[in-house]
Structure formats: structure tokens, C-alpha cells
Amino acid sequence: KFGNIALAATLLMAGAAHADNSGFVAVKDSHFERNGQRYMIAGANFWYGGYLGAPTGVGQRARLVKELDRMKALGINNVRVLAVSEKTAMKSAVSPATTSAPGQYDEQLLQGLDFMMAELAKRDMTAVLYLNNFWQWSGGMTQYLNWFTGSPAHDPNVSKDYERYMAENATFYTNARAQAEYRNVIAKIVQRTNTVTKKPYRDDPTILSWQLANEPRPGNSKATPQEKATYVKWIAETAHYIRSLDGRHMVSTGSEGLAGSAQDAQLYLDAHRTPDIAYLTYHLWPTNWGWFDPKKPDATWNGMMEKASHYLNVHVDYAKKLGKPIVLEEFGLNRDGGSFDIKASTKVRDRFYDAVFTTLEKRAAAGDPVAGWNFWAWGGAGRAANADYWWKPGNDFVGDPPQEEQGLYSVFDSDASSLKLIADHDKRLKTIGAK
Numbered sequence: 237k238f239g240n241i242a243l244a245a246t247l248l249m250a251g252a253a254h255a256d257n258s259g260f261v262a263v264k265d266s267h268f269e270r271n272g273q274r275y276m277i278a279g280a281n282f283w284y285g286g287y288l289g290a291p292t293g294v295g296q297r298a299r300l301v302k303e304l305d306r307m308k309a310l311g312i313n314n315v316r317v318l319a320v321s322e323k324t325a326m327k328s329a330v331s332p333a334t335t336s337a338p339g340q341y342d343e344q345l346l347q348g349l350d351f352m353m354a355e356l357a358k359r360d361m362t363a364v365l366y367l368n369n370f371w372q373w374s375g376g377m378t379q380y381l382n383w384f385t386g387s388p389a390h391d392p393n394v395s396k397d398y399e400r401y402m403a404e405n406a407t408f409y410t411n412a413r414a415q416a417e418y419r420n421v422i423a424k425i426v427q428r429t430n431t432v433t434k435k436p437y438r439d440d441p442t443i444l445s446w447q448l449a450n451e452p453r454p455g456n457s458k459a460t461p462q463e464k465a466t467y468v469k470w471i472a473e474t475a476h477y478i479r480s481l482d483g484r485h486m487v488s489t490g491s492e493g494l495a496g497s498a499q500d501a502q503l504y505l506d507a508h509r510t511p512d513i514a515y516l517t518y519h520l521w522p523t524n525w526g527w528f529d530p531k532k533p534d535a536t537w538n539g540m541m542e543k544a545s546h547y548l549n550v551h552v553d554y555a556k557k558l559g560k561p562i563v564l565e566e567f568g569l570n571r572d573g574g575s576f577d578i579k580a581s582t583k584v585r586d587r588f589y590d591a592v593f594t595t596l597e598k599r600a601a602a603g604d605p606v607a608g609w610n611f612w613a614w615g616g617a618g619r620a621a622n623a624d625y626w627w628k629p630g631n632d633f634v635g636d637p638p639q640e641e642q643g644l645y646s647v648f649d650s651d652a653s654s655l656k657l658i659a660d661h662d663k664r665l666k667t668i669g670a671k
């Protein structure tokens with residue numbers, strides 16, 4: 237009899253040994269799992285988290301600690317953060333930047349990322365780190381092209397010619413020297429050892445995923461079959477490269493979904509089919525995409541919600557098709573009347589957030605591969621510094637990057653109704669699917 241008990245205990249131990257208690261988030265049956273439990277992302281966008289963590293210069297470590305404490309208290313468990321920026325002459329981009337020139341990296345900003353990662357780990361929070369930007373506000377792909385083709389970095393805030401901007405940026409994917417430097421940066425960060433925790437990033441479960449870029453697109457709205465094929469290949473090869481450096485962390489694309497895929501569902505599916513991309517991402521921007529006019533809320537709300545509801549649901553269906561989780565890792569709406577003023581109310585935005593959260597909770601409760609959300613974006617204690625609401629070096633960082641008015645989409649610490657809504661839904665989301 238005693239022998240049986242010993243045998244049972246041994247088998248139990250052996251079984252337990254196989255349960256993954258590493259703390260890493262991984263995909264299991266088209267959901268996220270962490271330490272054997274369902275993991276839902278109840279997240280925020282916090283692009284400047286690494287900047288606040290810097291030991292000198294732009295660093296504001298006391299503010300960073302307070303912002304993370306506030307997020308943690310609300311039940312936010314994940315932040316989506318810009319991991320690296322490129323120095324550029326463009327006015328609407330953040331400065332300083334991590335990469336001042338190919339091969340020259342600002343150790344202070346990289347230590348900022350280290351400090352932020354250490355603080356997240358203390359709070360049992362995770363991070364999605366994006367390694368490039370399709371847009372100009374952190375230098376991004378247009379700055380790489382400036383370095384390697386000599387073409388002037390194209391600021392669409394100045395040219396207003398987004399179609400030309402996007403077509404030009406897509407040449408990044410086939411520029412061998414730009415790709416080589418991009419991979420140097422990827423290797424530098426993925427193989428980095430955190431100077432605060434002394435832990436290699438590769439061994440740090442605080443990272444939820446490495447993300448190829450913020451909102452990478454195949455080209456402009458008329459992307460050609462060749463550009464689309466190039467885009468799918470770039471995603472697969474870059475994701476494979478990251479996985480060759482770090483086989484423990486998931487990799488994600490940063491895609492907006494159809495809006496960032498020339499409205500081509502086949503392209504969006506093909507871009508996320510490779511096994512090296514662990515989950516799908518998508519973003520939802522009603523005002524940017526012309527579905528909503530904050531100055532005519534009553535006239536445009538119904539049409540917008542019809543489109544938004546379809547967008548939310550159809551991408552969950554795409555994820556089901558691929559058998560992978562999907563994260564709505566950006567969504568946002570203006571303050572009432574389109575105001576940038578922190579004193580403006582947020583009634584319409586709260587209604588929109590509530591509708592987004594409720595739609596995704598319903599799909600998650602039905603067992604669909606909804607793995608959570610990140611609202612755009614955490615403004616916290618940051619405040620716009622100038623009457624015209626534009627950012628200048630030395631000003632506070634808020635949820636809106638420098639290419640947009642500081643207050644456009646930010647959720648500030650004084651937006652009590654928004655924060656309560658976020659906290660309530662984050663709590664509800666995390667109970668869905670919990671074993």
C-alpha cells in the first residue's frame with residue numbers, strides 16, 4: 237500500500253515538473269497561458285515608459301514609479317512600449333532617440349528600458365516591446381531610409397501626403413542595408429542584459445512579446461501584389477530571426493488589422509500564418525479612419541459603431557481561422573467635441589470604450605480567442621505644456637506621441653470616469669476563462 241502512495245506521489249511530482257511555471261506567457265489552445273493559468277491582457281499603451289526610466293536627461297523615474305503604481309492599482313497588467321527610437325531631423329518626432337546613427341546607441345535610454353522592465357517585474361506586469369515604427373514620431377522606417385538612401389526623412393505632418401509616405405516607407409522592407417541595421421538593433425536589445433536586474437532579456441518573463449514594429453503596413457492603400465508578398469516575407473523572416481535569438485518569447489507583428497493591410501483579409505491572414513508569429517494584433521481608430529467626427533457625435537455615432545463592431549468581430553473571426561489568440565492592442569477616441577483640453581469631458585469616449593470592452597468580453601466569454609486589449613493611451617500625470625498642444629523637447633510625455641496634439645487621445649490621471657471604466661472592465665476580463 238505504502239509503495240502505491242510513493243509511486244503516486246512520484247508521478248504527481250513528475251507531472252508537476254512539466255507544468256510551465258516559468259512565468260513566461262505562451263499560447264495554449266489559442267489562448268494565452270502563464271504558470272498554468274489563463275492570461276488576459278488588461279493593458280495600456282505607454283510608449284514613453286522607457287524614456288521615463290532613463291537615469292539622466294529625459295528620465296523621470298519618480299514619475300514612472302507613480303504611473304506604474306496607478307496602473308497596477310487599476311488592475312492594468314500589461315503595457316505596450318516603444319523599445320527603440322531613431323534620431324531624426326523631423327520636428328514631429330521624439331528626441332532624444334536611442335539610435336543616433338547606425339551602430340551608435342544611447343545607453344541612457346536603453347538603461348531606461350532596463351529600469352522600466354525591473355519596475356514592471358516588481359508589480360507582476362508584462363510588456364510588449366516594439367522594435368521599430370512605420371510612423372515618423374520615433375524616427376522609424378523613414379529615418380532608416382534617410383540613413384541608407386539619403387532620401388530626406390519624410391514627415392507626413394508636413395507633406396500631408398500619407399499615400400506617398402506609406403509607399404516610400406514600404407521600400408524599407410527590401411533595403412538590405414536598412415534591414416541589416418534594423419537586425420543589429422534587434423540583436424542588441426533582444427540579447428541585452430538588464431543593467432538593473434542583471435537578468436538577460438531573453439530570460440525575463442516580464443516581456444510578453446517582441447513586436448516587429450508599431451503599425452507596419454505593406455505600402456499604401458493601393459499596395460501591389462509584389463509589395464504584399466514582400467511584406468509577408470519580411471514579417472516571416474524577421475520573426476524567424478528574432479526567434480533564432482530568443483526561442484522563449486512570443487513575437488507579434490504590431491499590425492492594425494485590415495486598415496493596415498490595404499483592406500486585404502487574405503494578406504492579413506498570410507501575414508499572421510507563420511508559426512514564428514504567436515498571436516494576431518489589431519488596432520481600432522474611428523476618427524483617424526473617418527468613421528467618426530468628434531464635432532458631430534450624434535450624426536456619426538451610429539455609423540461609427542456599426543463599423544467598429546464589425547471590425548472588432550471580424551478580426552476575432554480571423555484569429556479563430558488561424559487558431560491563434562488576438563489582442564486589440566490599440567484603440568482610442570477623442571475627448572468630447574474633439575477638445576485637447578484636459579478639462580474637457582469624455583462622455584463619448586467612455587461610451588466607446590464601454591462598447592469595445594463589452595464586445596470583446598462577450599466574444600471571450602463565448603470561448604473565442606480574445607486575449608485582451610491595450611487602450612491608447614496612458615497620459616497619467618503628464619500635462620500638455622503649450623497653448624497649441626504641440627510637444628517640444630523638455631515637455632512632459634503624455635499618451636499622445638509628438639506627431640499629435642498632447643491631449644488628443646490620452647487618458648489622464650484626472651479622467652476619473654475613464655479610469656473607473658477601465659478598472660471595471662479589466663477586472664471583468666481577467667475573470668473570463670480563469671481556471
Ligand SMILES: O=C1NC[C@H](CO)[C@@H](O)[C@@H]1O
Binds near residue numbers: 566
Ligand atoms: O500607433 C499609432 N496609432 C494611432 C495613434 C493615434 O492616432 C498614433 O499616435 C500611433 O502612431
